[in-house]
Amino acid sequence: MSTDQTTRPSTGEPAGHEHGFTLRRRRRTPWVLGGAAAAVAVAAAALLATTRQETSPNEVAGATLVVVSQEGQAAEKALVDFVGREVAPRYGIEVEFRGLADSTQLNRAVSEGEVAGTVYQHRLWLDQVLEANPDFREEAATPVYRWGFGLWSDKHRSPQDLPDGAKVSLLADPANEAQGLWLLERAGLITLEEGVDRWRATRDDIATNPKNLQFVLLDFGAQPLALRDLDAVAGYTLNFTTAGIGQDKLIFAPTPPDEFAAQLTIGSRWKDEENIRKLVAAFRDPAVQEFLATDPAVKGDLLPLAG
Incomplete structure (x- = not known):
């Protein structure tokens, strides 16, 4: 057993983030017909929004595939930018980077198909995320790099x-x-x-x-x-x-051990889509490992996988 003493200082940060919707009360009107028309319009808009949400860019030929990480991570942005600029065109896809605020937001965006994938987490962290959010449907598609x-x-x-x-x-x-x-x-x-x-x-x-x-x-x-x-x-x-x-x-x-390698994490629903299969192939391209081994934009921060 350990003989350590553990200190847990307070960081003053919130325990989590709330995600929800803002409900707006409709203005009352004496015109029944106008109210009915407004209700029909609202219902139609909601149906249209639902229809749009059901079609992920992951399913659309020629759509830009967004790969996310946490905001402010310059090395991870440099990696995704390299893939988008130098590798993705060889696979017939367009890839771009986006920074999001926190782990839950990142993984929800992947699970729901708003974005194509993320490259900020290893398998053990992903397991924690999925255990805490059983409605998420994600999986690790391929290891990409090791963090220093x-x-x-x-x-x-x-x-x-x-x-x-x-x-x-x-x-x-x-x-x-x-x-x-x-x-x-x-x-x-x-x-x-x-x-x-x-x-x-x-x-x-x-x-x-x-x-x-x-x-x-x-x-x-x-x-x-x-x-x-x-x-x-x-x-x-x-x-x-x-x-x-x-x-x-x-x-x-x-x-660092490859057990803690960063994974390209994708939404399970789209793993067989042509866009996502090409995205996984692009991140497996040998040029990615060469970039990690030689480019000063990631030196020391992101390391290539073991040979």
Whole structure:
């Protein structure tokens, strides 16, 4: 069992986002005929909107296929822009990037066919999303890249320099907590129980913690802000470089496992549509891996898959 002490600071962020409709009350009128006509018009407009929503761009020949990620992710945008510019035309499709605000919004847009896919999540995160939203219908179509992931510190130059009782941040969701624990085990700071699934491990699976590390659970946005107050942070390179933190603060970064590779996630309803089959083929094109290995727009943030 673990000997850690866990701190859960409040980030002040809302627990979720509400999605709904604004209902507007119709103006009262003395004219029955006018009211009936208005009702017919409203019903017709609603029917037309429903009809439009039933036809996804995924089903329309020549439609632009939108691939989404979270807003502000420049490296992921650069990747999708590259596919749209250099690869997609060879497969007879048009691809463009769009940034959306949060995980639920992204996945709902994919599930409902508003967009063709997303490239921001690994399989374990997708499993969490689907468990929390059983009405979503999505699946991982193909791995695309690996995120840079490592141990960051503003105070120490190597994992071995961490003092007894060091405060170390892990990401606050189960899937990415597991990757953080995998990283700490690779760094020689902890060991996990024998036989435990490394990709689903939790702090309860820690067998030894010789430095008596104290774990601080933070979300993605809070980790870079907390770097100066902690001994180390286990997190994604992209979050730190986006926050303007140099990679000289990265003190340990082994090759990330492909179990945490980012997946092109698609809506299950459209997986057999010609547009989506061509989209998957485009992201599997060898040119994508060459781009990830060589282009400075993604260097260190997005890594190619293992050969």
